Each structure stands twice: as C-alpha cells, then as structure tokens.
Amino acid sequence: MPVLRDFFIALSENQTLNKAAQKYGLKLGAQSVVAGTTIPEVIESIKELNAQGVSCTVNNIGEFVHDLEEATKAKEHILETIEALHENGVDAHISIKPSQLGLEIDFDFCYDNVMEIVGKANEYGIFVNLDQETYELLQPTYDLMDQVAQTYDNIGTVIQAYFFNAKEKTERYKDFRLRLVKGAYKESANVAYQDKIDIDLNFIELIEYHLLNGKFTSIATHDHNVVNHVKQFVEDHGIPKDKFEFQMLYGFRKDLQEQLTAEGYQFCTYVPFGTDWYGYFMRRLAERPQNINLVTKQVFNKKTNTVIGLAAAAFILGRLSKRNKS
Numbered sequence: 474m475p476v477l478r479d480f481f482i483a484l485s486e487n488q489t490l491n492k493a494a495q496k497y498g499l500k501l502g503a504q505s506v507v508a509g510t511t512i513p514e515v516i517e518s519i520k521e522l523n524a525q526g527v528s529c530t531v532n533n534i535g536e537f538v539h540d541l542e543e544a545t546k547a548k549e550h551i552l553e554t555i556e557a558l559h560e561n562g563v564d565a566h567i568s569i570k571p572s573q574l575g576l577e578i579d580f581d582f583c584y585d586n587v588m589e590i591v592g593k594a595n596e597y598g599i600f601v602n603l604d605q606e607t608y609e610l611l612q613p614t615y616d617l618m619d620q621v622a623q624t625y626d627n628i629g630t631v632i633q634a635y636f637f638n639a640k641e642k643t644e645r646y647k648d649f650r651l652r653l654v655k656g657a658y659k660e661s662a663n664v665a666y667q668d669k670i671d672i673d674l675n676f677i678e679l680i681e682y683h684l685l686n687g688k689f690t691s692i693a694t695h696d697h698n699v700v701n702h703v704k705q706f707v708e709d710h711g712i713p714k715d716k717f718e719f720q721m722l723y724g725f726r727k728d729l730q731e732q733l734t735a736e737g738y739q740f741c742t743y744v745p746f747g748t749d750w751y752g753y754f755m756r757r758l759a760e761r762p763q764n765i766n767l768v769t770k771q772v773f774n775k776k777t778n779t780v781i782g783l784a785a786a787a788f789i790l791g792r793l794s795k796r797n798k799s
C-alpha cells in the first residue's frame with residue numbers, strides 16, 4: 474500500500490497530467506468528487522446539500538500556481554465565489570489554500586490576498602478556513618493566520634495529526650475554530666508519524682483536547698471508528714452538539730454523511746470545484762486506493778488509462794533504478 478500511496482502522490486504532482494486533465498475537464502467523470510467547474514454549478518450543488526441539512530465549505534481548487542498573475546486570478550475567483558455565496562444566501566463558508574494565493578512566491582503578496590478575501594468574507598459574516606498543505610508551508614500558514622487574526626476573527630485553520638508538533642499547535646490555537654485531520658501529504662519521518670496507528674492515536678488525542686478546551690471543532694474524517702469514538706466521547710462529557718461538526722469530502726461516504734445528519738449532528742461537506750481537479754483527485758486515491766472504485770468506470774476511459782499506465786511504469790522504473798543505485 475505505501476508504494477501505491479507514493480505512486481498517486483507522485484501523479485498528483487505531475488504538471489503535464491494536470492494540464493491534460495484540465496483540457497478534458499469533468500467530462501472524464503470526476504463529477505462524483507468535484508462539484509462542478511463554474512460558480513453557478515457549485516452554487517447548485519451547495520443548495521442541494523443545504524436542502525438535506527448539510528452545511529458546506531467551498532474550495533476553488535487550484536494547483537501549481539507559479540506566478541503572481543495566476544495567484545491574482547485565483548484571488549479574484551475566490552472573491553467572486555464569496556459574492557455568489559452571499560447573493561444566494563446559502564449555508565457555506567470558504568476553504569482556501571495559501572499556495573494558490575502565492576505563499577510559495579512571496580509571503581507579503583499572499584498576506585495581502587488573504588486579507589482581501591477574509592475582509593470581504595467578514596463583511597458577509599462568512600468564515601474562512603486556511604487549509605494546511607505540505608510541511609514547508611506549515612509555519613508560513615500559521616504566520617499568515619497570526620497576522621490576519623490581528624484584524625479579523627472569521628478565520629481558522631487545520632491541524633494535521635501526523636505532525637509531531639500537532640498537539641503543541643492545537644494547544645496554541647485552541648481559541649480558534651479548528652479543522653482536525655489526519656494529514657494528506659507525504660511527509661518525512663523527521664517531522665511526521667509514518668504509522669497509521671500513531672497517526673490515529675494522535676488524531677483522537679487532538680480531537681478530545683479541542684472538544685474539551687477549544688473553540689468550535691470540525692472533525693474531518695471518513696473513518697467510522699473515529700466518528701463512533703467522538704459520538705461516545707461527546708456523550709460521556711456532555712459536550713453540546715453546537716460545539717462541533719463532522720466534515721467529509723464531497724462524494725465520499727454519502728451514506729455516513731446522511732446518517733450523521735439524520736442523527737442530529739452538525740455536518741459540513743467540503744465542496745471542491747473548478748477545472749483544476751486532477752491533483753486533488755490523485756491525493757484522494759493516495760489516501761485510499763480503494764477510492765478508485767467510486768470513480769473508475771466514469772473517469773478511466775481508454776485514453777486516460779494509457780496516460781496513467783505510462784506514468785505508473787515511469788514511476789515504478791524510477792523506484793527500481795533508485796533501489797539499484799543504493
């Protein structure tokens with residue numbers, strides 16, 4: 474399984490395949506996990522989820538932002554999305570990825586972009602979540618949040634349980650609304666737990682800590698064992714249902730999403746949209762290669778099978794030649 478995980482993560486970082494996927498768009502069938510390519514389409518998806526009692530966090534997917542112009546375009550698109558959320562009066566907030574807004578290019582430029590977004594969202598009472606990405610961006614993202622939070626309070630971030638410093642960060646940011654996750658990227662053993670059991674145990678510890686001591690907690694997982702543990706924990710400790718919510722990704726475990734909503738838990742679906750779906754989709758396969766079952770028939774036609782087959786062969790050859798060298 475770790476080889477498959479590495480394989481899909483490598484695919485997620487392949488810019489040529491990303492460009493090709495943009496060209497094919499959602500025609501390949503990625504609509505089962507991506508809620509459209511345009512703002513009107515995503516608004517329709519949100520309305521449908523809202524009608525089922527589900528709140529949403531919306532993400533304009535953006536990968537491989539290399540220059541200020543691309544980052545500025547991404548910011549404009551996010552501002553338009555916020556306007557549309559407000560105009561349509563839907564129950565939704567925004568999730569943004571700092572790399573998409575130029576964090577890897579210029580911190581101050583990215584800070585100005587995030588301030589503009591959080592400021593606009595603040596006018597409409599909309600919350601903004603700073604998604605966490607790779608380890609290199611972890612501290613810069615906390616720095617962004619620290620600075621933006623000096624002006625606005627409608628901001629929060631994510632804690633990835635695989636990092637050794639996750640507990641320390643959960644304690645430091647306990648007065649913020651936090652989304653707690655296991656972590657989606659491949660990280661070094663110098664900074665992150667590698668074994669599932671260690672990650673799961675740390676995840677539970679962070680959830681319990683923030684539920685007892687923190688502001689609002691978003692428990693973002695598809696893991697029914699964690700969900701069941703949380704249900705029991707909140708009951709044992711008398712934690713009210715308005716202090717936390719469960720979050721899952723659009724298109725995943727719909728049965729569980731419906732069940733939790735029917736049981737009266739607050740539920741929020743992470744709704745990604747846009748033409749840049751490819752890297753997002755590959756990371757979902759890296760997390761759980763069986764996810765391919767959800768989408769195989771729709772996504773992989775003859776053409777994409779060939780592209781992915783070639784990429785797989787190149788990846789495996791690369792690993793073998795590395796192994797032979799060492």
Ligand SMILES: Cc1cc2nc3c(=O)[nH]c(=O)nc-3n(C[C@H](O)[C@H](O)[C@H](O)COP(=O)(O)OP(=O)(O)OC[C@H]3O[C@@H](n4cnc5c(N)ncnc54)[C@H](O)[C@@H]3O)c2cc1C
Binds near residue numbers: 603657695720721
């Ligand atoms: C709303 C949301 C937001 C996120 N935001 C971020 C972020 O900002 N940064 C980041 O690094 N990561 C983020 N992630 C991804 C996260 O870090 C994990 O990589 C991802 O959620 C996989 O871990 P898991 O907790 O869902 O369970 P896993 O450890 O993947 O799965 C545990 C068990 O749950 C069951 N299971 C899982 N998925 C399914 C399924 N589809 N169908 C049936 N059974 C299943 C299986 O039994 C599996 O063994 C986010 C995830 C969610 C849900």
